[in-house]
Amino acid sequence: MAKLEDIARQAGVSTSTVSRVVNGKKYINSEKRAEILKLVEENGYIPNKAARNMAMQRSFTVGIVIPDAFNIFQRQLFSIIERYLNSFGYHTTFFFVKFDSSSEKECLNRLKAEQIDGVIMLHELKYPAFYDYAAKMSLPVVSTLCNSDNLPTIKINDRLAAAEAVNHLLSLGHKKINLICGSGFSFGDERIKGYYDALAAAGIDRDENRVVCVRQYSSEFGTYGMKELLLRSRDFTALFAASDEIALGAIRVLKDEGLRVPEDVSVIGFDNIESSNYYIPRLTTIHQPIEEIGEQAARSLHRRITGGINLDSEIIIPHKLIIRESTRSIVH
Amino acid sequence: MAKLEDIARQAGVSTSTVSRVVNGKKYINSEKRAEILKLVEENGYIPNKAARNMAMQRSFTVGIVIPDAFNIFQRQLFSIIERYLNSFGYHTTFFFVKFDSSSEKECLNRLKAEQIDGVIMLHELKYPAFYDYAAKMSLPVVSTLCNSDNLPTIKINDRLAAAEAVNHLLSLGHKKINLICGSGFSFGDERIKGYYDALAAAGIDRDENRVVCVRQYSSEFGTYGMKELLLRSRDFTALFAASDEIALGAIRVLKDEGLRVPEDVSVIGFDNIESSNYYIPRLTTIHQPIEEIGEQAARSLHRRITGGINLDSEIIIPHKLIIRESTRSIVH
DNA sequence: ATGAAAGCGCTAACAT
DNA sequence: ATGTTAGCGCTTTCAT
Numbered sequence: 001m002a003k004l005e006d007i008a009r010q011a012g013v014s015t016s017t018v019s020r021v022v023n024g025k026k027y028i029n030s031e032k033r034a035e036i037l038k039l040v041e042e043n044g045y046i047p048n049k050a051a052r053n054m055a056m057q058r059s060f061t062v063g064i065v066i067p068d069a070f071n072i073f074q075r076q077l078f079s080i081i082e083r084y085l086n087s088f089g090y091h092t093t094f095f096f097v098k099f100d101s102s103s104e105k106e107c108l109n110r111l112k113a114e115q116i117d118g119v120i121m122l123h124e125l126k127y128p129a130f131y132d133y134a135a136k137m138s139l140p141v142v143s144t145l146c147n148s149d150n151l152p153t154i155k156i157n158d159r160l161a162a163a164e165a166v167n168h169l170l171s172l173g174h175k176k177i178n179l180i181c182g183s184g185f186s187f188g189d190e191r192i193k194g195y196y197d198a199l200a201a202a203g204i205d206r207d208e209n210r211v212v213c214v215r216q217y218s219s220e221f222g223t224y225g226m227k228e229l230l231l232r233s234r235d236f237t238a239l240f241a242a243s244d245e246i247a248l249g250a251i252r253v254l255k256d257e258g259l260r261v262p263e264d265v266s267v268i269g270f271d272n273i274e275s276s277n278y279y280i281p282r283l284t285t286i287h288q289p290i291e292e293i294g295e296q297a298a299r300s301l302h303r304r305i306t307g308g309i310n311l312d313s314e315i316i317i318p319h320k321l322i323i324r325e326s327t328r329s330i331v332h
Numbered sequence: 333m334a335k336l337e338d339i340a341r342q343a344g345v346s347t348s349t350v351s352r353v354v355n356g357k358k359y360i361n362s363e364k365r366a367e368i369l370k371l372v373e374e375n376g377y378i379p380n381k382a383a384r385n386m387a388m389q390r391s392f393t394v395g396i397v398i399p400d401a402f403n404i405f406q407r408q409l410f411s412i413i414e415r416y417l418n419s420f421g422y423h424t425t426f427f428f429v430k431f432d433s434s435s436e437k438e439c440l441n442r443l444k445a446e447q448i449d450g451v452i453m454l455h456e457l458k459y460p461a462f463y464d465y466a467a468k469m470s471l472p473v474v475s476t477l478c479n480s481d482n483l484p485t486i487k488i489n490d491r492l493a494a495a496e497a498v499n500h501l502l503s504l505g506h507k508k509i510n511l512i513c514g515s516g517f518s519f520g521d522e523r524i525k526g527y528y529d530a531l532a533a534a535g536i537d538r539d540e541n542r543v544v545c546v547r548q549y550s551s552e553f554g555t556y557g558m559k560e561l562l563l564r565s566r567d568f569t570a571l572f573a574a575s576d577e578i579a580l581g582a583i584r585v586l587k588d589e590g591l592r593v594p595e596d597v598s599v600i601g602f603d604n605i606e607s608s609n610y611y612i613p614r615l616t617t618i619h620q621p622i623e624e625i626g627e628q629a630a631r632s633l634h635r636r637i638t639g640g641i642n643l644d645s646e647i648i649i650p651h652k653l654i655i656r657e658s659t660r661s662i663v664h
Numbered sequence: 665a666t667g668a669a670a671g672c673g674c675t676a677a678c679a680t
Numbered sequence: 681a682t683g684t685t686a687g688c689g690c691t692t693t694c695a696t
Contacts, residue, residue: 032665050447051386055672068411096415113378352675352681386675
């Protein structure tokens with residue numbers, strides 16, 4: 001591969017001059033600049049990233065930390081973030097991390113090895129050393145969807161959104177409302193709180209038998225949750241699922257048990273993944289404005305990296321209730 | 333951050349010795365080794381990746397090229413590949429590429445900038461310079477799911493699989509079988525061929541009015557395809573969708589038009605994505621053994637990078653017909 | 665406006 | 681078994 005020196009030799013100038021031209025610095029004779037640019041083009045010259053990283057002590061790349069077992073919604077978000085980061089001039093590197101400490105440690109090691117400019121968390125790491133290191137290096141970190149360690153965060157208000165989902169069910173006349181939630185992320189706890197908030201406001205007693213927590217936010221775990229709930233009691237008319245995928249799994253089980261949605265039980269999901277609009281029945285859900293969340297996350301990190309001032313420590317993106325076919329008025 | 337030199341100074345040895353220890357080289361005094369390892373641990377020392385890349389002229393990372401607008405199935409595959417590459421000791425970097433030449437060029441530039449060890453293609457680039465460069469640099473490249481430029485490839489036999497899907501429909505008594513296919517990838521063409529193969533073998537005339545091609549393999553585009561087909565004629569009893577996501581979109585439209593699946597029309601998909609088993613009705617489909625495809629792709633690339641000999645230029649992974657609820661015998 | 669030279673952190677050939 | 685030394689390809693201060 002052609003390198004800076006090759007171009008310099010061909011142009012009869014020093015490597016510094018070529019470097020300046022390539023990096024768009026000022027104070028360059030414009031004829032020389034044109035000549036060098038031409039040579040760069042002809043040779044298909046692209047600067048070596050490792051060398052540049054080394055010299056500049058930074059990498060122009062940001063890390064995205066995501067759970068190894070991520071669901072459709074998270075997958076969608078991370079490619080959106082990637083796109084925006086790119087538009088701000090960053091490369092992206094992904095840190096897939098499992099729910100165990102050796103995996104989290106591995107993640108920290110990569111942070112040390114690569115001289116990353118900043119990181120976006122779609123995952124809540126437990127490993128304190130990670131945050132310590134980031135703090136020590138004053139490495140900008142923002143959190144999105146979830147939040148850990150009081151990082152600056154870009155997300156919807158999960159608690160309010162969950163309450164709104166339950167209020168929708170309540171407004172339809174439902175009183176016996178089950179909840180299947182996922183675990184492992186703080187937004188799960190928030191959604192549970194929102195569920196209880198709405199019920200309390202409606203004067204309905206807290207009943208923990210109506211709540212089940214599953215390990216993942218996937219359809220598979222949705223089926224487990226629903227089966228468990230069915231085992232406990234058949235006396236319910238509505239279900240709030242903490243993700244659309246959980247909802248789809250749950251509806252599947254309901255159907256297999258001879259219960260119709262929405263005739264016998266109303267189901268509301270959360271996220272508004274693409275397929276919820278193609279499901280039968282179309283899923284009523286809470287829309288998370290994923291495009292905007294991704295954009296704000298990338299933008300916020302960019303501001304921090306470039307030393308922006310007056311930064312919000314929390315950006316709340318407005319969610320929205322999407323009423324479709326899986327919920328309806330209770331029949332008395 | 334601690335660097336090699338710091339450790340060397342503390343241990344009272346040269347940097348080469350520390351380097352040897354860190355890289356697990358032989359011929360080291362075992363006491364010194366222990367001492368150095370202890371220091372490495374205490375200092376939380378992790379080698380700088382850029383420096384190592386530079387010195388070794390390689391990066392221990394492999395690039396994965398994927399379409400910017402990738403569907404659920406491709407997303408699932410790429411995280412599987414990432415996992416296997418990791419187990420072989422590679423880092424992974426993703427090249428999201430759009431269907432335009434500037435994006436493909438950008439992809440080539442990154443290939444030049446980073447000293448990538450090899451690449452796995454989940455996408456078919458048109459840009460010849462990409463392949464030229466890879467050839468010139470003798471950069472190992474393998475293709476999976478799709479195939480371009482006669483790269484070594486790991487995939488199912490799409491043509492046979494499609495024929496098998498159609499044969500399943502045929503065996504159920506269907507004769508008027510529509511096809512919604514996607515475009516942009518060679519496997520789409522293969523599946524169309526397989527569709528015609530099966531029909532021809534059954535003595536059914538080729539009828540291009542039964543075939544529609546959409547731009548993406550998503551549910552959204554599935555709805556477009558189905559609407560178009562419905563516009564042309566209602567005289568059909570079965571549909572072969574070239575992806576599960578297309579199938580879901582199509583079934584949605586069918587249902588909206590008052591056509592029941594499978595009572596009025598049988599639908600078979602392709603891929604066997606997770607949600608096809610939770611859909612209502614559960615989707616009959618062709619299973620692509622995604623885990624195995626990912627593993628073989630990573631393994632094959634690894635062998636090429638490490639200079640393996642006698643490498644297959646094509647690995648065909650066996651697919652499987654999964655019969656569920658969306659297809660049934662025709663009612664006469 | 666341009667060049668010379670030092671240095672980023674590591675590896676590896678060579679010497680001992 | 682270990683140290684010395686010369687790069688890897690780039691950026692950047694310091695001169696001029």
